[in-house]
Amino acid sequence: MNSIPLGTTGESVSPICLGTMFFGSKTDTETSRALLDRYYEAGGRFLDTANIYATWVDGAEGPTSEPFLGDWMADRGNREDMFVATKVGFEYGDVPQSLDPELIEREIDRSLDRLGTDYVDLLYAHVDDRDTPLAETMAAFDRLVESGKVRHLGASNYYGWRLARANTLAEERGLTPFSCVQPRFSYLIPHRNSDFQRQRPATDEFVTYCDDHDIPMLPYSPLLQGCYGREDRSIPERYVTTENRQKMETVRDIAERRAVSGNQVVLAWLTQRDPPTIPVVGCSTVDQLNENLAALDLTLSEHELERLNSIETLGGLH
Numbered sequence: 001m002n003s004i005p006l007g008t009t010g011e012s013v014s015p016i017c018l019g020t021m022f023f024g025s026k027t028d029t030e031t032s033r034a035l036l037d038r039y040y041e042a043g044g045r046f047l048d049t050a051n052i053y054a055t056w057v058d059g060a061e062g063p064t065s066e067p068f069l070g071d072w073m074a075d076r077g078n079r080e081d082m083f084v085a086t087k088v089g090f091e092y093g094d095v096p097q098s099l100d101p102e103l104i105e106r107e108i109d110r111s112l113d114r115l116g117t118d119y120v121d122l123l124y125a126h127v128d129d130r131d132t133p134l135a136e137t138m139a140a141f142d143r144l145v146e147s148g149k150v151r152h153l154g155a156s157n158y159y160g161w162r163l164a165r166a167n168t169l170a171e172e173r174g175l176t177p178f179s180c181v182q183p184r185f186s187y188l189i190p191h192r193n194s195d196f197q198r199q200r201p202a203t204d205e206f207v208t209y210c211d212d213h214d215i216p217m218l219p220y221s222p223l224l225q226g227c228y229g230r231e232d233r234s235i236p237e238r239y240v241t242t243e244n245r246q247k248m249e250t251v252r253d254i255a256e257r258r259a260v261s262g263n264q265v266v267l268a269w270l271t272q273r274d275p276p277t278i279p280v281v282g283c284s285t286v287d288q289l290n291e292n293l294a295a296l297d298l299t300l301s302e303h304e305l306e307r308l309n310s311i312e313t314l315g316g317l318h
């Protein structure tokens, strides 16, 4: 697997990031290990976790994903090879939803402890906090970078205007900006009125801002639960629109002609986007992972990209 630049960070990362939300909880130990081993064997070096993963799963007594990754990296002795992203900001256990400086400082130490490392490569604000002054949050994140506990910052579930304000403020004060973002983003675009609660789907304006400022998007839920290639998964309710039905037909038609799955077509569309996005892929079996990794070998033609993009796209095309 080749690596690609991560915006302006100077880092090179894997073009598909492995989402590990349910590792060690809903996804059993054996399968989670097999997924990590297979991803690594295929050359994948980019892992996505969060301090809260996956405390909401029945039977979970606390975070399971970070300690699982920590154990795996210790066993394999490969911490230095991996680019590890975690997140802070959502509530779990007795930790409230907040980006208060003290909470950020406390939580990064807990994440580092669970991951068995003294730094993370990327720390995301998992959700915005409009009650804590932005200057205080950005200064706290900057202190983590200065201390060496965090190498780069990202923002997840932010509105475009808040991201712009945070980065303008960081620039004015000489603080570390958010250098990448993790929005809900896929080929289908959700219905305008849908309620994703605290999740923020990418919007036209958000995508344009990121593209113009060389802030790479790392889409989560990129396959919408695998619906592009599964008979048992229809278009999710919040995505049922006339345009999306047409998009689905186009994906299926291209998949059939190329003898690949619809999920592979969408992953190829995401990774071939200009600028490319780096999908944060969730899998619960090694077969799914293999299929998703093989999407890196699928090159969509100009004509196929035009067909896919002609229906409705966010942020325009470059």
Ligand SMILES: NC(=O)c1ccc[n+]([C@@H]2O[C@H](COP(=O)([O-])OP(=O)(O)OC[C@H]3O[C@@H](n4cnc5c(N)ncnc54)[C@H](OP(=O)(O)O)[C@@H]3O)[C@@H](O)[C@H]2O)c1
Residues within 6 Å of the ligand: 018, 019, 020, 021, 022, 048, 049, 126, 156, 157, 182, 199, 219, 220, 221, 222, 223, 224, 225, 226, 227, 229, 230, 263, 280, 281, 282, 283, 284, 287, 288, 289, 291, 292
């Ligand atoms: N920042 C945030 O707020 C946020 C939110 C959500 C997720 N995330 C991150 O994004 C990652 C992925 O999110 P997600 O799980 O919601 O992604 P997703 O792409 O919507 O769904 C992943 C699921 O799709 C199915 N799938 C994947 N590949 C498939 C294939 N080739 N064929 C058939 N089915 C396939 C599997 O479902 P089954 O398991 O049912 O078979 C898999 O568990 C997470 O692990 C996490 O790291 C971040």
